[in-house]
Amino acid sequence: MERSQLERQRVAKLERLREAGVDPYPHRVDRTHTISQALETLETAEGQGAEGAQIAGVAVAGRLRSIRTMGKVTFAHIDDGTGAIQLFLRVQQLGDGAYRMFKQNFDLGDFVGAHGALMRTRTGEISVLADRITMLAKAISPLPVVKEREEDGETVRFSAFSDLEERYRQRYADLASNAGVREIFRVRARVMSALRRFLDERRFLEVETPILQPLYGGAAARPFTTHHNQLDQDLYLRISFELYLKRLVVGMYERVYEIGHDFRNEGVSHKHNPEFTQLEFYAAYLDYHDVMELTEDMVAYAAEEVLGSAVIQYQGHEIDLSPPWRRVTLRQAALEVTGVDYASHPTAPELAAAMEAQGLAARTDATWGYLIDKGLLGAVEPTLIQPTFIIDYPRDISPLAKAKPGDPMHVERFEFFIGGLELGNAFTELNDPFDQEQRFIEMGQLYGPDDEEAHPLDEDYLRAMKYGMPPNGGFGMGVDRLIMLLTDQVSIREVILYPHMRTKE
RNA sequence: GGGCCGUUAGCUCAGCCUGGCAGAGCAGGGGCCUUUUAAGCCUUUGGUCGCAGGUUCGAAUCCUGCACGGCCCA
Incomplete structure (x- = not known):
């Protein structure tokens, strides 16, 4: 397998995980909530008056979508297909070793599990304040990075995976990076x-x-x-x-x-x-x-x-x-759009001549029916909105x-x-x-x-x-x-x- | 099948017209940073310029052919 520099770096991270006794592809996952369920759970609790509440013992899983590290605190988003949720990772909760492990060996695109407490950050975003973060599946090839920002209610995307050929050939990567x-x-x-x-x-x-x-x-x-x-x-x-x-x-x-x-x-x-x-x-x-x-x-x-x-x-x-x-006969529709009444030109040569007189291309080797289907109806079709x-x-x-x-x-x-x-x-x-x-x-x-x-x-x-x-x-x-x-x-x-x-x- | 356009770093794109050291942003590596969200700041790595020929002292750049893709036409 030929590898790019980025892939080699990720393989090195995978090996470091293994050396630390971490299985980068574990068999079992402990998840208590899908991401959309987790978001609902906190909103429901808040709706019942538990303002500022934390809900402990929540475990979610998903693909790492963004990572923002600020020294001893890191924000990340994971996405499990039902939605995305922010992870709030702090040395204080995770401990020095686990926090370092995350910073050094986890990448965008990896599947991870996070266990901790549902809460809101200072900016009001629902987050999992994690006391445990687990590698679920290390991604070796980097997915295209798509960043977005809300601007006047519109989602502005910065960079994207948009090459049509590659999107269709690698639909898995297309789906993984393009939610639309x-x-x-x-x-x-x-x-x-x-x-x-x-x-x-x-x-x-x-x-x-x-x-x-x-x-x-x-x-x-x-x-x-x-x-x-x-x-x-x-x-x-x-x-x-x-x-x-x-x-x-x-x-x-x-x-x-x-x-x-x-x-x-x-x-x-x-x-x-x-x-x-x-x-x-x-x-x-x-x-x-x-x-x-x-x-x-x-x-x-x-x-x-x-x-x-x-x-x-x-x-x-x-x-x-x-x-x-709307219901309209083919004869009437063709007459309206092309000016040709095929019923008064009942043979292929006559119809071809009538079409050419109206500036329509008509293949001389075509049958009468073909001229109507491809020639006349073909001209009508784009008008039928x-x-x-x-x-x-x-x-x-x-x-x-x-x-x-x-x-x-x-x-x-x-x-x-x-x-x-x-x-x-x-x-x-x-x-x-x-x-x-x-x-x-x-x-x-x-x-x-x-x-x-x-x-x-x-x-x-x-x-x-x-x-x-x-x-x-x-x-x-x-x-x-x-x-x-x-x-x-x-x-x-x-x-x-x-x-x-x-x-x- | 024909015409036009495209193919450059993992992604999105400049550079080509007018030939002269292969670039940017994001991603990645190193560093700083305990409430960020396109985080920020400093620093840095990374290339079969689609493939094969040709022209030239010299080709990502000009020419030819091919492959794949897009748009239009048949």
Whole structure:
């Protein structure tokens, strides 16, 4: 192990501890209070009139965050994740030897235990006046030092651990030194549990379906491939849960949902990670209008549960997630933003020409559906700051959605957008096996045999549908993006603990 | 895939344009200090300047390639 000067100094301190008979990595810890409990304990005692009280026999533990030595007295802060508390270390209480031991061999970043009395210092800060200080785990590598000061109610940080690459590669160090990052993943956990609670309360059954699939489907995306050696079988990592969940609806579970990871072998960007968290649900006897209501209720519920309000701040915008959300057809929205009415240009060359006439880039090799999805909707997307359902998509790009009655061009499908981000996709599910087979065949013709974004024809899925699939509404949402929204983050990497990074060297 | 930007001490950054002894703050070491909180004061250590080539008497600095990252575009 190659060591920096700082690491060598810390190893020397560790050896000095050992020579003094101190185990720098002891097995057991005597702790009576978490730090937040300790702070509460003194406040409660004071609230009951015990002004100036000391509470003896308190033991706390945590990581050393700051050390200020003034001769024979030292102030330090430790942090255990529940909060931070000041340690008040004096020769008088600790004794000469222990005090020297601390000054010489304890460093920022070490995990320590402190035993003593809860009290307030002259400046009024709750502190542990320590009569014993114990090494719990010596840190060899120095964590980035982050100092803060309150200034007009704002926390001003001096120096920081802010290099994005190193923060993501060494998330442990990022979390250990940046409390704000820790908070993001606490919010994330609360969002996940709020989503589950919302669905559980509405009689949805949480299920788990295969990640390794012999055939991929349910989305237009390129899969990761892998191989089972003993079976000598090629397998794909799922790109969606859709086809497996709808098989369960055939199997008489009226309402199912799954939260898990999808894998898409595509570009990495501030909005895309190759592995991301998806929520899908399917509910028998609902159509896409019902699913819209569930969607707006669920998102508003999550915000209220986690942030205490359905009105959120995102990138300087105030966004109101309260139902009902605006509903507008894709055709209308595209016309308003781009001036192009795709319905009057029903072929790819005509539509491309119309788009170019409006100054929009249009790939000449693209299909009609692609031009609408990437070209027109792509222009609309950043304008959708307040929550919006874009409804009624072209049939060509929606092979699993049920047709819109009396409108051969469209299906009953919506996507929803908040803060300029696409959050999810849903439809009245196609449950007619004959129509479904026809759609698969059309997709095959549209994409050509080698295009991995095409939906391969899933015979088993068709077989399931032939047993009878009740009318149902389905829904999929990128959970990471919802969390970006609720934590005011622009990059998906800030809400995924270990985002994908290219291997170095 | 393309364009632009970045990579210098443990961390955050100067230095590069205009080539000439590698710097600052924090952290670390030594010293003073028994109520501090970005503690303070004195002192001091620490570098594969991302990697590999090239140009030059001389390269952190100029040029080329590569790696990793960021932003924008596809």
